[in-house]
Amino acid sequence: MKMEQATYKIPLKSLDTIYLRDQESKVRYWFYGIIMLLGLALFLPWTQNIQAKGDITTLFQEQRPQNINSPIPGKIAKWYVKEGDFVKMGDTIMQISEIKEDYLDPNLVGRTQEQVEAKKGAINFYKGKAATSSSQMQALLAAKNFKLEQLKNKIVQLNNKLNGEQAELEAVTNEFNLAKDQYDRQQKMFLEGLVSQTQLQQRNTSFQNALAKKITAENKIAQTKQELLIVEIDQNGVEQEYAEKISKAEGDRLQSLSNIASGQGEMAKLENQVTNYKIRNGMYFILAPQDGQIVQASKAGIGEILKDGERITVIVPTRVNYAVEMYVRPVDLPLVSIGQKVRFMFDGFPAIIFSGWPENSYGTFGGKVVAFEHTISANGMFRVLVAEDPTDRPWPQQLKLGTGAQGIALLKDVPVWYELWRNINGFPPDYYTLDDAAGKGSTKK
Structure with missing residues (x-):
């Protein structure tokens, strides 16, 4: 019994170390310290953002597949x-x-070119015919003028002859009147017995001669007038004849010109075919x-x-200026503006993301919004195009078209407590314009 009591009085260090019965607890200090740290963290800056998924594309149509x-x-x-x-x-x-039968001839271009040359020859022939018709018209016009000039001279001659015959008729008429008057007096005297019958017959002979001369003169005048009328008719006939000949020559010339125009049109069509055949051969x-x-x-x-x-x-294409097309919700579209900064995580490239502290993130790449569509897409979201930010580090060269990307559009910097309060109340994020970034504008909601 004494032995056992002596054993219990021996001091045990492990017992004091494990249970700490004689030491004061520090848990409350750690609790208060953590609470203070969390309270201080509520005042740290937090970058509001919009997150959206997208794919690698390009801004230029010619650089797309x-x-x-x-x-x-x-x-x-x-x-x-x-x-x-x-x-x-x-x-x-x-x-x-x-495979088309219209183009199977291996010498199609050469044969069509021969048709062009043949058509050129036909056009030159019609040009010569048109020139000949023009020369023929000039010759006919000259012959017409010469013929009309002849007839005009003949008309002048006949008019002169008619004037002479009329003067002769007037003289013969005077002579006839005198002979008639003498014959009448002689006949009267014969009836009275003053002259003999022989004298009367002599006067009658003179009267008959004067009458014959008068009739002859009148016949000459009538014949001259008839000749003058015939010449005038011939003049009209010459006009009509040469008008028909000139019209026919003019018709031949116009027909030749028409054939020339048609030939030139056909030649142009054949030349067009030759060009088309040559281009088709290159295809x-x-x-x-x-x-x-x-x-x-x-x-x-x-x-x-x-x-x-x-x-x-x-x-x-191997040379591509990459961009990202991402889709944002309609409620987030008013928060997107041209030139807005965006951070990206690309598929296949490791990254450590702190969405509220983009400057502390690793493996992200910068971009700028260059355009966004004003019409909603089939997926119910709006398409936004983001190009590489030249002021940030370059995007990886290993990117390929169609690679997935996670975009984070950066908005306004706010305290952590404000961001928690905003999310709890369901308020929209704050954002700033380019003027706001320069200190000239005001924050909008």
């Missing part, structure tokens, strides 16, 4: 590339051959429109038929 289509219907003759090959602009991708070789990689070939083998405009393959 594009289809390579067949410009004409044809048959695959030879492939010069395979899927995955990189090509330079102008490299041959495929050769096709003709048998399908060339790369730009530098890029050949992917998604939709045709295989040799001899497959291609339709007009049918897709052959796809080329992905």
Whole structure:
């Protein structure tokens, strides 16, 4: 018994160390310290943001993947590339051959050119014919003027002759009147027995001669007038005759000019065909429109038929100015503005994110909003385009079109307590304009 009591009186250090019966607890100090730290953390700055998912794209249409289509219907003759090959602009991708019967002639361009030359010869022939018709018209006009001048001279001569005959008729008429008067007196005297019958017969003879001269003169005048009328009729006939001849020559000239115009139109059409055939011959070789990689070939083998405009393959450009297309909710669209800063996390690139402290994040890349659409997309959101920020570190060269991206659009810096209070009450984030960033504007809500 004494032995046991002596054993209990031995001091045990482990017992005092484990239970700390004689020491004061410090848990409350740690509690108060943590509370104070949390209270101080509520006053730390917090960057409000909008988060949205997107994909890698490009701002330029010519840098996006594009289809390579067949410009004409044809048959695959030879492939010069395979899927995955990189090509330079102008490299041959495929050769096709003709399948339409209108273009099967291998010498189609030369034969069409011969038709052009033949049409040129026909046009030159009609030009010569038109020139000949013009010369013929000038000759007919000269002959007409000469003929009319002759008839005019003849008319003048007949008028002069008519004037002379009229003067002669007047003299013969005077002589006839005198002979008639003498004959009448002689006859009267014969009845009275003053003159003999022989004298009366002599006067009668003189009277008959004067009458004959008068009739002759009148006949000459009538004949001259008839000749004058015939010449005038001939003059009208010459006018009509040469008018018909000149009209016919003019018709031939106009017909030649019409044939020239028609021939020139046909020649232009043939020349157009020659040009089209030459251009079509150049379409048998399908060339790369730009530098890029050949992917998604939709045709295989040799001899497959291609339709007009049918897709052959796809080329992905190698030189791309990348951008991100992301979609934001309609409620967040008013918070997005041109030139706004955005941080990105790209798929495949590790990153450590503190959404409220972007400056302390690692592995993110900067961008700037360059455009946003004013119409809603099929997914119920608005599309926003963000380009690389030249003032930030460059985006990775390993990026490819279609790579996913997580975007964080940066808004106003506020205290942590304000951000908690805003989220609890469901208020929208604050944002600033470019003037606000320069200290010229006011914060909006």
